[in-house]
Amino acid sequence: MNRSLVLFIGLACAACAISQPSKQIDLARFQSERPDFGLTRGPDGWYLSRMNGPFGTDASSEMLRFPFRTGAAEQVTFGTGSHLGRDFSWDPASRRGCFVRSADIWCANWDGERWLDTAPLPDPVNTPGYEASPQIAADGSLYFSSMRDGGPGQGDIYRAVETDRGWQVVALGPAINSPGGEWNLALSPDNSMMVFEASGRATNLSPSGDLYLSCRIANEWQPAMPMNALNTEGSELDFRFTGPRSGIFSTARIGGGAVLRHAGPEHFAECDRM
Template identity: 30%
Template sequence: MANTNLDDHMYDEAVENLQKSVEADDKFVEAHAVLGDVLRQMRRYKESIDQFHKVIVLNPEFNRAVYLKVGELEVNSAQYELAQHHLEKYLTYPNITTQNTYYAQKLIADCKFSIQAIAHPVAFKPINLGPEINTPADEYLPVATADEGTLIFTRKINNNEDFYKSSKLNSKWQTATYLSDLINTPQYNEGAESISQDGKYLFFTGCNRPDGLGRCDIYIAQKKGDDWGKPVDLSPPVNTTGWESQPSISADGKTLYFVSNRKGGYGGYDIWKSTLGDKGWGEPENLGPNINTIYDEQSPFIHPDDSTFYFCSNGWPGLGGKDLFVSRLSKDGKWQKPENLGYPINSSGDENGLTLTANGSYAFFSSNNLNGFGGYDIYTFELPPNLRPNLVTYVKGTVNDAKTKAPLEAAVEIIDLQKNQPVFQDYSDADEGDFLATLTAGKNYGLNISKSGYLFYSANFSLVGHEPKTAFNIAVLLDPIEIGNKVVLNNIFFDTNKFDLKPESVAELQQLLSFLTLNPTLHIEISGHTDNVGNDQLNQTLSQNRAKSVYQYLIDNKIDAGRLVFKGYGKTQPIAVNDTDEGRQKNRRTEFKIIAK
């Protein structure tokens, strides 16, 4: 009778008949085995384990498959010692398929890891974000802007996923509101999002949309004032007819990490990345075998330090189900083998969707088993120091017209002076004139800001010793291109008492080249200046030679010499007092002045 029930997929009836059979004959080993299988299919795991245990007691050699089945269930029920014993017993049998051998060995690795992890727990004190964020519905996949001023997350109501947002006021999250009618839809699901550090761009997953290529695609939307613009499908090569989801955008906006089941991966779901170039998003690359396994890897999160990567996996050794992991970028530019975040951050259930604050101290995640407000709730917890990323901070700036004080949309470039490489390239907001960049703490940076019709702005700043938890603020006033206006070239560097251009000067020189190329009628004077320390004649000569070095660089790079003059002023034109180190540093400068239009 039970077999007939199973053929007809009548599982409740099958369980009832099988239970009658074992009640009538408790040594009916075949009935216990089938009952264990049916209960397993019905996800009644504890009862299933009990039945398989009875099979093993009644006849240890009844069926070797019982040991693999019960071992898997015991791993997912956190019975690791028992699971390891049963799985090792399974591997003693001959002629086991390669696939099953690999799977049993994988589960044994889970057991060994879990036993050690539970013996050495990590600090974990999750805090519910409260009724302003969480409701009896499901809330999950939270992401925050770099200044932690905005939180965007997914809420699921009546099986429909939409985005909600909350702003932080006086260190408290405000009641979440519907994100936007231009992004959310009543008939499709929106979820698994990533927000740019400045909160201006939203990458998200949209499923079954009419303009999509596959079942789920990745879209991008741009902030427009208080609302959002219409989302745009990222198209090939990022999106395919397969499944693309769970985007995570790097701090510089140039690398997009995402999950796909496209061909060429290692398993079911793999993590890939695409790099933004002059012609758009490039052909995606698989993150490779140090991240992806033959099983599933999902929920990527690239921290703003651009070298610490969090994700979930059921392939690497863990406590059962999907666990959270961290991988770090090595000096050769490759991701290292991941580290499990440990117990009790991870459990025998599924953990996924971890994101971090920019300062790396706190993480956000969702859970449905911590006695919250109902369903999945969003929590935060302090990340143990050894699991944190590199320290980063964020720079907030504004760009305005020097005369009218009106906000300006201008190109903003921030350069790592040690590597002489751009680490941030974007535009200030057209309405507010603001920008936000997340940068690694403890370094020196150059800043260039340019806009057509204006002199470009040059500065350098140091985040050495800056408190990462607070913003570094910059206010920039751009001068229009007018005769007599000057620009201090703050990122032109020379060694003491020398006039050879240092390699760190190249980015600034290229900026000056671009400016002169875009404004072909301008004539400029390049000037060198010193402080008042030392011999006046030597200072005069040094300033003249430094100005000439910049002049020669421009000529060597195809700028007409007829547009350029150079002059050294020595100590005669100070812009600050010479009785402090800071003042003397400001006076030692190279600048240019518009002398004809």
């Protein structure tokens, strides 16, 4: 599909696709005793990653879908027969959903009723390292995190563009990446803000992971700021925008579960002032 048409459609329907304010979402419906992450609005319901063991262990994650109104959760297989995975994201412009399975990024197409053409993305998006948190931006590019050879830190955030010559992948600059680790990113519907988790920074409240905010001005990502009004001594991760200035994320502790939490417009005021 022509990328300018995709961009137009994406901007036109971003508000309707992710318009429900986070304060209207009853998080108790999705919360369990196990670690729950990445609550995301998809084409046919709310998608959630749920670990089958304590946070901080090598427990696997399953993908669940909750109908929009009422009804019990059900496992999501994306047509592959396996419900294992995490980090789901949905792009209404391309009608594509992406997620992580077996340390690689996979994507599938939504035909209005079911997921089709599920497949891992090729090299150089996927590598022998660990790729995670895929997010399709309003311009059609793919942002993701990766623990790959040659990166600037322990884990880093990359931007990939599909061209006639294949995928072109570039690590974001020092405004985002550091010698520590950057993971679990999310982009606002208009691509003006990025929230991600960073570990090992001197500004962290928790060494294992705090949320950071970067504002995009004149097509450049600005130096990321810790979101200390949201950060705790636990690990904050898997932020998901539910509107232009609202979102949901999880706070987890090693050996325990994870609590779903809201973030409102006041937590993004720094970008509005720039």
